[in-house]
Amino acid sequence: MVTSPLRADAARNRDLLLATARAVLAAEGPTLQLNDIARRAGVGVGTAYRHFPTRRALVEALADDAFTALLGEAREANRHDDAWTGVAMLLRALLLRQLADPALTEILSTGPDQDATERTTGHRDEFTTLARGVLERARAADLLRPGLADDDLQHLVCGVVFALRIGDSLEERVDRYLQVLLRGIRAG
Structure with a gap:
């Protein structure tokens, strides 16, 4: 679909x-309402909905x-020579990006059936393919706990991410929680 640039x-x-x-x-969490956003932005509701x-x-x-x-x-995690380092890179990026962007968390916590745009579905499909590649390499090297499905890891x-958002000292806890997660999913 070709779109013309906006005025x-x-x-x-x-x-x-x-x-x-x-x-x-x-400031207020994920309770965004378009009418309220339009009012606060000083534009008409019709403009917001367009x-x-x-x-x-x-x-x-x-x-986005x-x-x-x-x-x-x-992509970087998928290209890394060491399968386990690729897993760690992927999970760290996933944690940090979601912590920094609650909108991304909302998108990733729902399925493609809720996507409003083809672009988001395309991003989701590409991420799934890349993540599957990282995880399959780790499985082939017997590095992941047996029986751990991709959906399990996503959950x-x-x-x-939810646990990290609770309490203070987020920066101090990110690496600690990531290490606990990595130890929990590693085989042996």
């Missing part, structure tokens, strides 16, 4: 809506940069 005023409105939504998400037909489309737009960066990190990472 300057439309691009400004879109950027303003995204900045406002990002600020609301950071750019983002649903709340989900707004959340996907907010998460983080998802793109995560894909780059997943474990989501749980660690």
